[in-house]
Amino acid sequence: MKAVTYEGTHTMSVSDRPKPKLKAPTDALVRVTTSGICGSDLHMYDGRTPLEEGTVVGHEIMGVIESVGEAVKSIKQGDRVVLPFNIACGFCFNCHRGHTEACLTMNPEAPHAAYGYAGMGPYQGGQAEFVLVPYADFNCLKLPGKPGDQWEDDFLLLSDVFPTAFHATELACVKPGKTVAVFGAGPVGLLSAYCSLLKGASEVYVVDSIPERLKKAQELGATPVNFVEGDPVEQIFNLRKKNKGIQQSLRPGEEKMQGVDCAIDAVGYQARDDNNANKEKPTQVVENCMKVVNATGHVGLIGVYIAPDPGAKGAEAKKGIYEFPIADFFDKGITMGSGQAPVKKYNEYLRDLIVNGRAKPSKIVSHHIDIEDVPEAYSKFDKRIEGYTKVLIRFIDKQAA
Numbered sequence: 334m335k336a337v338t339y340e341g342t343h344t345m346s347v348s349d350r351p352k353p354k355l356k357a358p359t360d361a362l363v364r365v366t367t368s369g370i371c372g373s374d375l376h377m378y379d380g381r382t383p384l385e386e387g388t389v390v391g392h393e394i395m396g397v398i399e400s401v402g403e404a405v406k407s408i409k410q411g412d413r414v415v416l417p418f419n420i421a422c423g424f425c426f427n428c429h430r431g432h433t434e435a436c437l438t439m440n441p442e443a444p445h446a447a448y449g450y451a452g453m454g455p456y457q458g459g460q461a462e463f464v465l466v467p468y469a470d471f472n473c474l475k476l477p478g479k480p481g482d483q484w485e486d487d488f489l490l491l492s493d494v495f496p497t498a499f500h501a502t503e504l505a506c507v508k509p510g511k512t513v514a515v516f517g518a519g520p521v522g523l524l525s526a527y528c529s530l531l532k533g534a535s536e537v538y539v540v541d542s543i544p545e546r547l548k549k550a551q552e553l554g555a556t557p558v559n560f561v562e563g564d565p566v567e568q569i570f571n572l573r574k575k576n577k578g579i580q581q582s583l584r585p586g587e588e589k590m591q592g593v594d595c596a597i598d599a600v601g602y603q604a605r606d607d608n609n610a611n612k613e614k615p616t617q618v619v620e621n622c623m624k625v626v627n628a629t630g631h632v633g634l635i636g637v638y639i640a641p642d643p644g645a646k647g648a649e650a651k652k653g654i655y656e657f658p659i660a661d662f663f664d665k666g667i668t669m670g671s672g673q674a675p676v677k678k679y680n681e682y683l684r685d686l687i688v689n690g691r692a693k694p695s696k697i698v699s700h701h702i703d704i705e706d707v708p709e710a711y712s713k714f715d716k717r718i719e720g721y722t723k724v725l726i727r728f729i730d731k732q733a734a
């Protein structure tokens with residue numbers, strides 16, 4: 334089979350690999366119809382998370398069941414499925430409590446596992462024609478429709494970024510009428526804005542510097558804020574100050590609440606410096622989140638912060654240790670949530686929003702490519718050029734031919 338393999342910093346190759354075989358009676362083999370390239374894959378691509386060369390990458394996977402082991406009960410050959418990027422056992426202490434993002438048995442080295450990802454266990458990824466799914470009853474979500482139909486892209490996004498973005502809004506306590514600032518207009522940030530609007534947020538600001546991405550944020554119904562044009566936190570304060578509806582209904586002292594109720598970090602440790610978009614400043618977005626939320630506000634840190642980070646500048650940073658404005662955090666009584674998203678907690682409900690026409694997350698998809706085009710797509714997505722925002726690798730077209 335054809336598969337995308339990591340071959341060192343800034344090198345993804347298309348290689349021939351043996352088709353995986355069922356190993357355990359609880360496994361399933363999936364013929365992949367579509368697979369996504371994620372912003373998280375870029376951390377590996379940039380050499381910022383150590384990964385063994387030759388690993389098949391890709392954790393955003395959907396397809397059709399090719400075969401199942403004899404112990405698999407709820408899915409069968411021919412079923413259409415999407416796989417949560419978290420691989421989970423379903424029986425450990427954390428899985429039992431719904432925390433599939435912290436499964437205790439699937440990865441001997443850490444409390445979480447995923448397909449084709451550094452530090453996430455020995456699983457090969459799904460930017461490939463086939464992928465092996467452990468504990469298939471637990472790790473497949475069944476889908477209606479047929480491969481290549483009007484939902485193919487929407488369903489693919491159920492593997493990661495749509496539930497991840499929804500989780501970000503949960504961490505940030507987004508509720509009807511709340512005001513929200515989202516940092517980052519990549520797929521996760523755009524869908525965090527989209528989910529905030531789905532939940533009925535009253536004002537949603539999206540901060541980035543990439544024009545195509547800011548335009549997309551606006552199309553989704555959010556207010557774009559370009560950090561190259563000035564301090565994004567000040568820009569949000571000013572936009573709120575100019576909103577007459579808000580200003581005319583303030584209670585005494587409320588003018589001090591010039592920020593927002595909820596902030597989402599959809600950028601992570603490869604954040605750019607607001608004063609120089611060509612320079613990295615890993616703490617930039619955390620600092621902005623602490624500034625932009627009002628007293629008693631909430632922050633969802635969904636962008637990743639990873640150690641070890643071989644590409645970081647300085648010994649502490651290589652260990653993932655940074656300065657944090659803890660006084661602001663305490664002073665304002667902010668609550669903050671972070672970590673990997675428990676995809677399985679949301680994916681069925683989000684699927685049903687899609688099926689019933691109430692959500693169309695695929696609005697953020699920018700490119701469909703063949704597997705041969707993957708190396709070039711990584712490069713352009715990494716540089717955030719030519720509108721490369723959400724790239725999907727299509728296998729279905731060739732399968733149909």
Ligand SMILES: NC(=O)c1ccc[n+]([C@@H]2O[C@H](COP(=O)([O-])OP(=O)(O)OC[C@H]3O[C@@H](n4cnc5c(N)ncnc54)[C@H](O)[C@@H]3O)[C@@H](O)[C@H]2O)c1
Binds near residue numbers: 518542546560601602
């Ligand atoms: N927690 C999870 O479960 C989970 C799941 C998926 C992705 N992620 C993480 O979410 C983050 C975003 O993923 P993505 O796919 O959207 O990736 P992406 O890299 O395409 O998006 C990041 C965006 O942030 C922008 N940015 C950089 N510095 C900024 C700053 N100072 N202020 C505002 N915007 C800034 C970039 O221009 C880019 O558009 C990544 O760190 C990814 O690893 C986390």
Ligand SMILES: [Zn+2]
Binds near residue numbers: 392393493494
């Ligand atoms: Zn991802």
Ligand SMILES: [Zn+2]
Binds near residue numbers: 423426428437438439
């Ligand atoms: Zn488990």
